[in-house]
Amino acid sequence: MQAFISSGNLRSGFLAAIMLTAALFAATSCSKDKDTNQDDTLGTTSWPSEWVLVTDRDADNYHYIYSNNAIILYKGSVPKSYSIKSLAEEKDCYFQFSPVAGASNNVFTIRSYQNQDHWWGIYKTNSPFGAEEWYLGIDEDDDFPVNDENRFILHFMPKQEDKLTIVIESYSKRGFYLEFLGHTFSGNGLSFVQYDKPEKATHFKMLKPFA
DSSP: OHHHHHHHHHHHHHHHHHHHHHHHHHHHHHHHHHOOOGGGHHHHSOSSEEEEEEEOSSSSEEEEEEBOSSSBOEEEEEETTSOHHHHHHHSBOEEEEEEOTTSOTTEEEEEESSSTTEEEEEEEEEOTTSOEEEEEEEEEOSSOOOSGGGOEEEEEEEEETTEEEEEEEESSSTTEEEESOOOSSOTTBOEEEEOSSGGGSOOEEEEOTTO
16 A cells, blocks of 8 residues: 555656646746847847838838828838938938836837927727728827837847847737838828737838937
8 A cells, every 4th residue: 555655656746747847848938939139139228229210121122110290100211222311311210219117128118309209109090991900100299108009019139130120019009010001091101910929020120320
């Protein structure tokens, strides 16, 4: 009888060890999936910081985000040979990123550097068919906004051409990421699209025109 109990205890201990190992492996894997702060970018960059955001949607042109003092932001394009410094001087496309005090490390507000009371925000409209559309718009405020729709999660991805690269997720609408997709207000606007992980969303390179 004693031998039977010892054998049972041994089997129970062995199963418990297997389950503990599996749990630790799963926790480690999840932690790695959520860690998108590549190369300790947050710790090595001085914030707030200003950037022009571009993406390589084709081989010859940069596609960038800009404002023209409307309620929405727009997408434009220039040849890659064009001076980013000249672009930032000609267009309101130079944006300031500021960490949100008291929030997690990768939560930021984003505003125009040229018009510093113009803050990025995510807003909802409906298509002519009634479908919800979440778009990138502007909120005008003299102070730092406190609403969740003006906050964004930056996912730092592996660098492209030695440039910082990010994916932008809505803080208030989790799982929705910024894309070069038009909406009801403008086919040339930008929308937030739902993905199950940030790696699937558009990657934006962060360029310093005045460095």
